[in-house]
Amino acid sequence: MTAVHLVERSNRSLYDSALEEHFRIRHRIYVGERRWMALERPDGREVDQFDTPEAVYLLALDKGRVVGGSRFVPTTQPHLMSDVFPELANVRGLVRRPDVYEWTRVFVVPERRGEGRPKVESLVLCALQEFGLLYGLSHITVVMETWWLPRLLALGWDVQPLGLPREIDGMQTMGAIIEVCEEALASTRRARAVEGPVLVWRGRNGQGEVVTHV
Numbered sequence: 001m002t003a004v005h006l007v008e009r010s011n012r013s014l015y016d017s018a019l020e021e022h023f024r025i026r027h028r029i030y031v032g033e034r035r036w037m038a039l040e041r042p043d044g045r046e047v048d049q050f051d052t053p054e055a056v057y058l059l060a061l062d063k064g065r066v067v068g069g070s071r072f073v074p075t076t077q078p079h080l081m082s083d084v085f086p087e088l089a090n091v092r093g094l095v096r097r098p099d100v101y102e103w104t105r106v107f108v109v110p111e112r113r114g115e116g117r118p119k120v121e122s123l124v125l126c127a128l129q130e131f132g133l134l135y136g137l138s139h140i141t142v143v144m145e146t147w148w149l150p151r152l153l154a155l156g157w158d159v160q161p162l163g164l165p166r167e168i169d170g171m172q173t174m175g176a177i178i179e180v181c182e183e184a185l186a187s188t189r190r191a192r193a194v195e196g197p198v199l200v201w202r203g204r205n206g207q208g209e210v211v212t213h214v
C-alpha cells in the first residue's frame, strides 16, 4: 500500500534514510535518464541549492521504499523560477508570497510508472493538493516542460502561464501558477480513481512519541 509522506523541517529527522534514498533516485532519474547533466554530482546524490531546511518533500513510500516524490520551496525564499529562470514569468511577473510554494522534481521510479489505477503519479498529484490545503496555500508555481500543461488541465486544475514558453536545453519550458483548492483535489481524485486522502504526516508529539496522522 503506497502512501505519500509529508516531510518538513519538524519531522525530517524521522526520514533521514528515505530522504537519502530519494536524493539518489533523483540522480538516477534526472541525470541518468533525463540527461539533465548540469545536475550531475560525483557522489550520485542530486541535491541543489533549493534543497534547504525550508524545503518540503512529498515522498511516496511503499513498504518503506521510495517510489515517487516531489519537492516544494517557499516562493518567499530563493527558488528555481526566481533565481534561474525569471524570464519564464515575463508576462505576469514572478510570484513571491507566503501562500505560494514552488513545485519541482516530481518523479515516479521507472518500475512504478504507468501502472494500474490509482498509479503512483496520481497519488503524488493528489498529495500536492492535500499538502497545499494543509499549509493554507492559495497556489503553487512551477517551471515545467509544456507537455505537462494538457496533463494538469485534464485533472481539472486551474493552470495559468506566467510568461511565454521558451526552449531551454532543447526542452519547451514554461512558468505557470496552479490553484490549490478542494475542487482541484476532488477532480483529481475523480479523474485518477483515488478514493480518499493519501497524505500521511508522521512526527513526534509533545511527549516525544512518534505519532502518525492521516
Ligand code: COA
Binding pocket: 029, 034, 104, 105, 106, 107, 108, 109, 112, 113, 114, 115, 119, 120, 121, 147
Ligand atoms: N516528455 C514527454 N512526455 C512525457 C515525458 C517526457 N519526458 N515523461 C512522461 N511523459 C508522458 C508520457 O508520454 C505518458 O503519456 P501517455 O499517458 O499519453 O502515454 C505520460 O506522461 C505518463 O508517463 P509515464 O512515464 O508512463 O508514467 P507516470 O504517469 O506514472 O509518470 C512521470 C509520469 C513524469 C512522473 C514519470 O514519467 C517520471 O518520473 N519521469 C521522470 C521524471 C521527470 O521527468 N519529471 C518531470 C520533471 S521534474
